[in-house]
Amino acid sequence: MQASPLANFQATVEQLETSGSQLDGIPVDLEESIRFAGARLTQAAGVLLRLPQEVIAQAIILFTRFWIGPEGGSLAEFGAAHISAGSLYLAAKLSAFPKSARSIVNVYAFLDTIPSTYADLEQLWRENNPEEYYVSPGTYERRRSTLFNMEKQILKVLGFQLQVTLPYTLAITYLQALSAFDDPGATDLAKRTFAHLNSALLSPQLLLLTHQPPTLATAAIYLAAKETNVKLPGVDWWTIFDTDREELGFLVVGLLSVETFATAEKAKWADRKVPLTVEEVNAEMDRRQSENAGE
Amino acid sequence: MANTTAAATPPKGITRRFHGCSKIGEYEMIQKLGEGTFGEVHKARDRRSGKMYALKKILMHNEKDGFPITALREIKLLKIISHDNVLKLEEMAVERPKAEGRKRAILYMVTPYMSHDLSGLLDNPDVQFTVAQIKCYMLQLFKGLRYLHDNHILHRDMKAANLLISNRGRLQIADFGLARHYDEPVPQRGRGNGEARRDYTSLVVTRWYRPPELLLSLRRYTPAIDLWGAGCVFGEMFKRKPILTGHSDINQAQIIFELVGSPNNESMPGWDSLPGAQSVKDWPRQTGSITNKFNMLGRTGLDLFQKLLMLDWKKRINAIDAIEHPYFKEDPKPMREEDIPRFNDSHELDRRNARKDHLPAAPAGGTVGGGPNGEWTGPGGPPNTGGPWMNGDRQRYGARDQGPPGVPAGGRGGFDRRPPGYENGGPPQGRHQPDWGNGGRERGPGYGGGRHGNGPPPGDRRHILPHQARHGPGGGDRDTYIPSYEGGARPREDRRSRGPDERPGDGRRGSRDSGNSRDGFINDRPDHNRGYGGRDRAGDSRNFGRERRDGRTRSRSPDRRDRNRDRDRDIYRR
Numbered sequence: 001m002q003a004s005p006l007a008n009f010q011a012t013v014e015q016l017e018t019s020g021s022q023l024d025g026i027p028v029d030l031e032e033s034i035r036f037a038g039a040r041l042t043q044a045a046g047v048l049l050r051l052p053q054e055v056i057a058q059a060i061i062l063f064t065r066f067w068i069g070p071e072g073g074s075l076a077e078f079g080a081a082h083i084s085a086g087s088l089y090l091a092a093k094l095s096a097f098p099k100s101a102r103s104i105v106n107v108y109a110f111l112d113t114i115p116s117t118y119a120d121l122e123q124l125w126r127e128n129n130p131e132e133y134y135v136s137p138g139t140y141e142r143r144r145s146t147l148f149n150m151e152k153q154i155l156k157v158l159g160f161q162l163q164v165t166l167p168y169t170l171a172i173t174y175l176q177a178l179s180a181f182d183d184p185g186a187t188d189l190a191k192r193t194f195a196h197l198n199s200a201l202l203s204p205q206l207l208l209l210t211h212q213p214p215t216l217a218t219a220a221i222y223l224a225a226k227e228t229n230v231k232l233p234g235v236d237w238w239t240i241f242d243t244d245r246e247e248l249g250f251l252v253v254g255l256l257s258v259e260t261f262a263t264a265e266k267a268k269w270a271d272r273k274v275p276l277t278v279e280e281v282n283a284e285m286d287r288r289q290s291e292n293a294g295e
Numbered sequence: 296m297a298n299t300t301a302a303a304t305p306p307k308g309i310t311r312r313f314h315g316c317s318k319i320g321e322y323e324m325i326q327k328l329g330e331g332t333f334g335e336v337h338k339a340r341d342r343r344s345g346k347m348y349a350l351k352k353i354l355m356h357n358e359k360d361g362f363p364i365t366a367l368r369e370i371k372l373l374k375i376i377s378h379d380n381v382l383k384l385e386e387m388a389v390e391r392p393k394a395e396g397r398k399r400a401i402l403y404m405v406t407p408y409m410s411h412d413l414s415g416l417l418d419n420p421d422v423q424f425t426v427a428q429i430k431c432y433m434l435q436l437f438k439g440l441r442y443l444h445d446n447h448i449l450h451r452d453m454k455a456a457n458l459l460i461s462n463r464g465r466l467q468i469a470d471f472g473l474a475r476h477y478d479e480p481v482p483q484r485g486r487g488n489g490e491a492r493r494d495y496t497s498l499v500v501t502r503w504y505r506p507p508e509l510l511l512s513l514r515r516y517t518p519a520i521d522l523w524g525a526g527c528v529f530g531e532m533f534k535r536k537p538i539l540t541g542h543s544d545i546n547q548a549q550i551i552f553e554l555v556g557s558p559n560n561e562s563m564p565g566w567d568s569l570p571g572a573q574s575v576k577d578w579p580r581q582t583g584s585i586t587n588k589f590n591m592l593g594r595t596g597l598d599l600f601q602k603l604l605m606l607d608w609k610k611r612i613n614a615i616d617a618i619e620h621p622y623f624k625e626d627p628k629p630m631r632e633e634d635i636p637r638f639n640d641s642h643e644l645d646r647r648n649a650r651k652d653h654l655p656a657a658p659a660g661g662t663v664g665g666g667p668n669g670e671w672t673g674p675g676g677p678p679n680t681g682g683p684w685m686n687g688d689r690q691r692y693g694a695r696d697q698g699p700p701g702v703p704a705g706g707r708g709g710f711d712r713r714p715p716g717y718e719n720g721g722p723p724q725g726r727h728q729p730d731w732g733n734g735g736r737e738r739g740p741g742y743g744g745g746r747h748g749n750g751p752p753p754g755d756r757r758h759i760l761p762h763q764a765r766h767g768p769g770g771g772d773r774d775t776y777i778p779s780y781e782g783g784a785r786p787r788e789d790r791r792s793r794g795p796d797e798r799p800g801d802g803r804r805g806s807r808d809s810g811n812s813r814d815g816f817i818n819d820r821p822d823h824n825r826g827y828g829g830r831d832r833a834g835d836s837r838n839f840g841r842e843r844r845d846g847r848t849r850s851r852s853p854d855r856r857d858r859n860r861d862r863d864r865d866i867y868r869r
Contacts, residue, residue, distance in 0.1 A: 089361065090362075090367075093360070093361070093364055093367065094364075094367060094368065094371065098364075100360075101360070101361065147361065148361040148362070151361045151362050152361075152362060152400065155316070155362060155367075155387075156316050156389065159316045159386070159387070160316060160370050160371070160374065160387050161374060162367070162370075162371050162374075163371065163374065163375050
């Protein structure tokens with residue numbers, strides 16, 4: 001239980017084998033879609049709340065941890081949007097940038113008015129209509145109490161283990177160690193590295209729950225250097241960051257696959273909403289069932 | 296309640312990596328050890344292992360902000376530290392309300408049960424400390440502090456009552472309700488306690504143990520504040536009572552200067568530019584009486600004592616150097632923990648109860664001092680010396696298992712001591728946690744609250760502290776520990792987004808375990824998989840903190856579920 005800036009609590013094999021949702025009969029593909037959409041929702045809400053990416057990333061990791069394993073939360077019981085809000089509230093509360101329950105409720109109310117999960121943002125801002133996402137005092141009371149309940153659920157499922165170590169600062173340190181900042185393309189390299197680390201948060205392979213921060217940082221740097229044509233040492237430099245070639249290769253593939261996955265998700269859901277509440281999940285299940293019956 | 300199924304069916308290999316939360320039914324409450332404004336402490340036996348624990352209830356006074364941030368921080372902090380001389384948070388336990396009407400779950404922090412606290416032990420007339428024993432305790436205290444400081448943690452409430460002692464001679468630092476992340480370089484060997492570059496709140500540390508720089512409102516303080524407290528504890532072990540018992544903050548500063556001499560530019564560089572220095576300048580000069588009053592410490596002991604009670608916080612000895620002080624190398628050598636005799640359980644709580652008749656009643660009043668400096672006003676009765684024990688009234692304190700005093704520990708045999716070298720506690724791995732604990736920032740860039748600003752604060756609320764207890768249900772017979780600030784005004788709470796009135800009223804959930812243990816110190820610390828895999832997750836354990844959902848349970852809509860799901864799940868859950 002030692003704190004280390006290099007290690008995170010990781011998902012166990014058992015936790016990756018199944019989940020509360022799957023035990024409740026939710027198909028894996030739907031679960032993945034919802035987890036992905038929920039993580040995106042958390043990211044969006046965090047941006048709207050002007051939270052630093054550090055806090056948002058922690059919230060996404062808490063969110064992701066919540067759903068894994070047979071003892072994790074089930075989508076048949078908890079709405080992903082609620083857990084997303086709870087995670088963000090909790091992560092912000094523990095950070096230097098706490099957000100009020102009211103702010104959280106407002107932002108999630110706004111995000112809920114977006115007609116489809118993969119909506120075009122430009123269009124969204126043009127059609128901004130404050131009346132749609134106004135939260136009345138009575139509604140707020142209810143939602144706040146839900147938020148607090150979700151907060152407790154998260155604490156319970158996570159066993160109060162809120163420690164989250166992120167790879168971002170580590171990546172900078174590694175870039176410095178590699179003297180990468182001497183290169184004219186260093187800024188792009190660093191940006192690209194962070195972009196990959198942000199993608200990792202959304203990975204359907206739960207990369208942040210299965211790999212330690214040093215390895216993630218190393219893989220992101222490796223990939224970013226290839227993409228930005230920054231020359232890194234010709235030797236197996238990743239080994240000094242506790243990463244072997246095999247793991248590096250796995251992570252590079254994993255990081256690259258996020259984009260493919262995201263594109264597929266966008267195509268799959270098109271102009272529909274990914275179900276982020278229990279009711280929506282139920283409706284989606286019914287829809288799938290009748291579809292199957294119709295065939 | 297009894298987890299019979301779990302007992303019958305051993306865990307089936309599900310490792311809960313995020314484990315840390317169990318049902319209260321897994322503990323058998325043995326006795327209520329105390330009750331106060333801030334919570335209750337129970338001694339309890341873990342049904343699974345038979346070990347004794349202390350369960351501290353987390354009260355949810357003010358749910359405006361959901362789960363109390365103070366509790367959350369303390370839990371998060373305790374979960375990432377591990378050292379032989381720091382009280383371990385074993386896990387959290389949830390009690391699901393039985394009555395329909397109550398919705399909220401009650402949470403307990405589960406810590407090992409310790410037989411004594413230092414404050415209680417010192418007041419126990421049956422207990423005699425030898426110098427070797429004092430050295431043993433002080434070494435352990437310094438080791439705990441070295442670990443905390445090296446991990447960027449300030450304890451901020453060092454005092455005898457927060458030092459728990461097992462019947463195996465183990466000392467542990469308890470009560471991290473005021474602790475916070477220290478955002479600066481950690482102390483280095485031979486270099487004092489370093490300097491801070493940012494402000495922290497000066498409303499910390501129980502008054503009698505509060506260092507002079509805090510009394511003068513230094514905001515950029517360092518781990519040196521904990522070392523001052525350790526110095527006070529050191530002296531207290533010889534005097535058998537707290538050594539600096541100021542009845543107000545101003546008086547506290549006065550008696551400090553009486554003991555160690557008035558501050559000047561040599562003894563406390565920079566003191567006269569501290570916010571609270573003005574009034575001190577008018578006081579008569581003191582030369583200090585420390586050498587006379589504490590000559591029983593011996594030459595080297597006195598040297599260490601003076602280095603701990605050094606006015607200059609930059610030069611005050613750090614924990615690393617204190618451990619290496621010649622005092623611990625000369626005869627009598629520090630006793631080994633296992634050689635320390637066992638004592639009757641003694642807790643600060645009992646001690647106060649026992650002497651209730653001899654002391655004047657707790658100071659009346661309760662007015663809030665509101666002078667321009669905040670720190671310097673108020674009627675301020677004696678600060679509560681209270682410790683991690685909640686007080687309770689005596690009647691509730693169940694029959695106590697009074698072993699014969701001073702039975703040597705040797706009689707027990709079979710110490711499951713750790714292998715040699717445990718004392719070093721292992722090098723802390725995490726030197727810095729970038730994401731952790733920064734929530735305690737006292738003063739954001741846009742801080743506008745003025746509470747800790749230079750302007751008149753809304754009164755120094757800590758003065759009222761001893762009286763707060765009177766609001767407790769037990770009336771005057773109860774003497775609740777409240778730290779040096781009113782419950783609502785926990786010093787690290789001063790965030791811009793909250794006014795003082797909105798602060799969570801949980802205040803200090805100050806208590807730890809109590810009572811007696813023939814089990815002594817629980818020495819094994821399974822670092823992983825403390826899991827109770829046998830938990831039956833389905834059903835009630837998941838209802839924690841939640842309103843009864845409208846009949847919606849996992850077992851609904853069988854149409855889309857595997858019929859065997861429940862059975863499968865049971866297997867999984869076990």
